[in-house]
Structures are given as C-alpha cells and as structure tokens.
Amino acid sequence: xxxxxxxxxxxxxxxxxxxxxxxxxxxxxxxxxxxxxxxxxxxxxxxxxxxxxxxxxxxxxxxxxxxxxxxxxxxxxxxxxxxxxxxxxxxxxxxxxxxxxxxxxxxxxxxxxxxxxxxxxxxxxxxxxxxxxxxxxxxxxxxxxxxxxxxxxxxxxxxxxxxxxxxxxxxxxxxxxxxxxxxxxxxxxxxxxxxxxxxxxxxxxxxxxxxxxxxxxxxxxxxxxxxxxxxxxxxxxxxxxxxxxxxxxxxxxxxxxxxxxxxxxxxxxxxxxxxxxxxxxxxxxxxxxxxxxxxxxxxxxxxxxxxxxxxxxxxxxxxxxxxxxxxxxxxxxxxxxxxx
Ligand SMILES: Cc1ncc(COP(=O)(O)O)c(C=O)c1O
Numbered sequence: 001x002x003x004x005x006x007x008x009x010x011x012x013x014x015x016x017x018x019x020x021x022x023x024x025x026x027x028x029x030x031x032x033x034x035x036x037x038x039x040x041x042x043x044x045x046x047x048x049x050x051x052x053x054x055x056x057x058x059x060x061x062x063x064x065x066x067x068x069x070x071x072x073x074x075x076x077x078x079x080x081x082x083x084x085x086x087x088x089x090x091x092x093x094x095x096x097x098x099x100x101x102x103x104x105x106x107x108x109x110x111x112x113x114x115x116x117x118x119x120x121x122x123x124x125x126x127x128x129x130x131x132x133x134x135x136x137x138x139x140x141x142x143x144x145x146x147x148x149x150x151x152x153x154x155x156x157x158x159x160x161x162x163x164x165x166x167x168x169x170x171x172x173x174x175x176x177x178x179x180x181x182x183x184x185x186x187x188x189x190x191x192x193x194x195x196x197x198x199x200x201x202x203x204x205x206x207x208x209x210x211x212x213x214x215x216x217x218x219x220x221x222x223x224x225x226x227x228x229x230x231x232x233x234x235x236x237x238x239x240x241x242x243x244x245x246x247x248x249x250x251x252x253x254x255x256x257x258x259x260x261x262x263x264x265x266x267x268x269x270x271x272x273x274x275x276x277x278x279x280x281x282x283x284x285x286x287x288x289x290x291x292x293x294x295x296x297x298x299x300x301x302x303x304x305x306x307x308x309x310x311x312x313x314x315x316x317x318x319x320x321x322x323x324x325x326x327x328x329x330x331x332x333x334x335x336x337x338x339x340x
Contacts, residue, residue: 007327010310012174012257012284012320015205021245028241032234033059034227040237044244048211051247052196053187056219057211058226059240063088063173065231066197066210068096071137073195073214073221074167077102080133082124082166084110087141089171100229104133113278114144115153118160125164135164141171142189145316146261146285147278148178151189158192168192173199173210177283180254194218203254203284204246205321208239250321257284257319260328264317267332273339277314288315294338301338307331 008014029039036042041059049057060066067089071081081097083090085107089097097103106124110116126132138161142149158168170193172178179186190196195214200206212222226232258281265281268274268288277287290298290312299312309315319328 005322006306006308007323007331008308009317009319009323009331010308012202012318015320015322017205017207017242020249021205021242024241024245025238028237030235030237033236034232034234038235038237038240040244041240044240044247045211047244047247048198049213051186052190052198052213054190054196054213055215057213058219058222059233059236059243060197060210060212060226060231061208061233063171063197063199063201063210064093064096065226065229066199066212067093067139067169067171068100069222069225069229069231070169070195070197070212070214070218071097071103071139072101072225073218074137074169075101075103076136078104078133079136080104080106080126081137081139082106082108082121082135082161083139084108084114084116084141084144086110086114087139087144087171088173089139089141106133106135110144113147114141114149116140116157118153118157121157122160122164125161125166136166138166138168139171140168140193141173143174143178143181143283145287146174146177146281146283146318148181148282151182151184155192167194169194170196172196174202174283176251177203177254177258180251181258181282200243200246203257203320204243204250206239206242206246209243211243253321254284256325257321257323258282260284260319260323260325261286261317263325264319264328264331267328268335271335271339274335284319286317286319288312288317290315298335298338302331302334305330305334307334 031037
C-alpha cells in the first residue's frame with residue numbers, strides 16, 4: 001500500500017528515522033546495559049557528557065523520566081522544587097516528583113515567552129522554619145514554546161538560586177534549537193546548571209531517547225533512581241545508536257526547521273483573519289490564533305489536503321525534518337485558499 005506523506009505539524013516528535021539512522025543500528029556494539037555492557041550506550045553517554053561540558057551522562061527512554069530522575073536526584077521527600085508555572089515539568093509530567101518522590105512543587109509565574117522574574121523566584125525560597133518545606137531545587141526550561149531564553153537571565157537565576165544553596169536543573173528538551181538560534185555553544189548553554197536533560201526524539205529526529213548530564217555523584221544517584229523507575233534497559237544500543245546518528249548529523253540541519261518556521265509565520269501573517277504570536281519565530285514553532293468561527297472548518301479543510309495541525313485555538317505548528325520548504329509553500333497556499 002502506498003501511503004501519502006502527511007504534512008504533520010503537531011510536534012517535532014512525529015518524525016520517522018531515516019534509512020541512514022536505521023543503518024547505524026546494524027553497526028552498533030550491543031550488550032546488556034543494566035550490566036553497563038552496551039557499547040553504543042556508553043559511547044552516546046560519553047559523547048553527550050563531553051558535548052555538554054559535564055562529567056557524566058545517563059541515557060533515558062524519555063524526557064519525562066530524565067527530568068523526574070533529576071528532581072529526585074537533587075531532592076529528598078519533603079523537599080520542594082521551584083518550577084516555572086507553564087513549564088513542561090510542572091504541567092505535563094503528571095506531578096511525578098510529588099507522586100513518586102514526595103517532593104513538593106512550587107510553581108512560579110512566567111511570562112508568555114517563558115521568562116521567570118528573579119524576585120518572584122527568590123520570594124518563594126522558604127526560610128529555615130519547621131512550618132515550611134525545604135526549598136532545594138530550581139527547574140528552568142530552554143527553549144520554552146520555541147522561544148530561546150536569554151542566557152544572561154538564566155545565568156542570573158541560577159546564580160541567585162545557588163547563592164541560596166539551591167541546585168538548578170534545566171529541562172533542555174529542545175536545547176539544540178537554542179544552540180542553533182543563539183550561536184552559543186552547548187557548553188555555554190549548560191554551564192550554569194547542575195543538571196541538564198536533553199531529548200534526542202524531538203528536532204534531532206531520533207525515535208526514542210533523552211539524556212541527563214551532571215556531575216558524577218548526581219549521575220550515580222540518578223542511575224539507582226532510573227533502575228527504581230524501571231528505566232534500566234538491556235540491549236538499548238539499538239536506540240542509542242539512532243541517538244548517536246542524530247547528534248552527529250542532525251544538529252546543524254535544525255536551521256532548516258527554523259527557516260521553514262519563519263517562512264510559515266510570515267506567510268500566515270499575511271492572512272487577515274489570522275494572527276501570529278510573537279513578532280518573529282525564533283526556532284521551529286509557530287503559534288497561530290484563528291477565530292472560533294473558522295477553527296473546525298479550517299482544520300477539516302487542511303486535513304483533506306493531508307495537513308495535520310493539533311488544534312487552532314492557540315495553534316502550535318511545529319516544523320521538523322519531515323517537512324520541507326515546498327511543503328511550507330503548499331501549506332501557506334492551502335490556508336490562503338480556505339480564506340479566499
Ligand atoms: C519542554 C519539554 N520537556 C520535556 C518533555 C518530555 O519529553 P518526553 O515526551 O520524551 O517524555 C517534552 C515533550 O514534549 C517537552 O516538550
């Protein structure tokens with residue numbers, strides 16, 4: 001059966017591995033990673049730790065498990081973590097840190113573009129008083145909704161947290177997009193943080209996988225916690241080798257996704273009925289607001305042309321390696337056809 005290629009804007013997680021990526025599996029040195037014997041996993045962990053300028057790295061099946069493990073590595077039961085109110089770790093990770101680790105979550109207001117005010121953060125660090133939980137950790141996110149957080153602001157937040165004896169974790173699920181947009185090295189982007197989680201299964205196009213990087217003692221604690229969470233995997237070089245391919249081949253090409261997102265944003269901005277959030281798309285995401293009266297009709301019209309969007313209430317359109325420039329031009333024309 002011949003399946004037509006869908007233009008799927010729901011997320012950069014929908015990409016399929018390329019032939020070359022799959023070929024990497026054939027050449028991978030496999031072993032039982034619970035015994036520390038999978039060569040492909042060890043290679044990926046060492047490579048990532050070096051790339052991000054930290055002592056050690058640990059491979060995870062998902063960003064959610066990597067973030068959760070990071071929080072549990074830094075906090076004990078009864079401790080508290082400060083997290084941006086709209087950040088993924090606060091909203092979309094099922095409160096795993098509280099449910100499984102007994103760690104309280106204190107959400108901090110953030111702006112639409114994801115920045116956290118330093119005073120708001122400092123206000124929530126609790127005094128050493130038996131009435132309060134012990135504030136142990138600050139969790140930040142970069143990129144947030146496709147926005148690259150100003151590095152000086154992140155560094156200042158981390159510095160302020162550190163001077164109050166907090167550790168700082170960064171959810172860097174799309175940190176490679178920040179690297180491409182800002183021109184900062186991965187080491188510059190991670191320097192201020194005690195631990196960083198990155199995802200291989202988003203813009204980098206790997207089917208599965210995330211890594212946590214930190215110093216050795218933190219990764220040693222994370223290793224035990226990962227086992228406890230059921231994340232110890234066996235011949236997992238099968239997927240780690242895809243991740244290695246992604247790191248070696250798919251970082252620079254993120255610029256293509258960023259260019260496509262800019263093209264899409266400017267094309268859709270020319271349609272009177274639509275409004276685009278943020279003056280300029282920075283990475284691979286475009287947010288489009290569509291009037292209620294058109295939403296269902298437009299989604300259906302797009303779907304008939306094999307274009308998938310998640311919903312157009314605050315429509316997030318995500319560009320990725322499965323979408324080419326010619327697709328973007330077709331999509332802009334299709335939107336225009338609908339409103340003609
Ligand atoms: C910012 C951010 N952090 C973490 C995650 C969690 O990653 P995973 O879906 O691999 O659990 C996601 C997933 O979309 C994300 O967007």
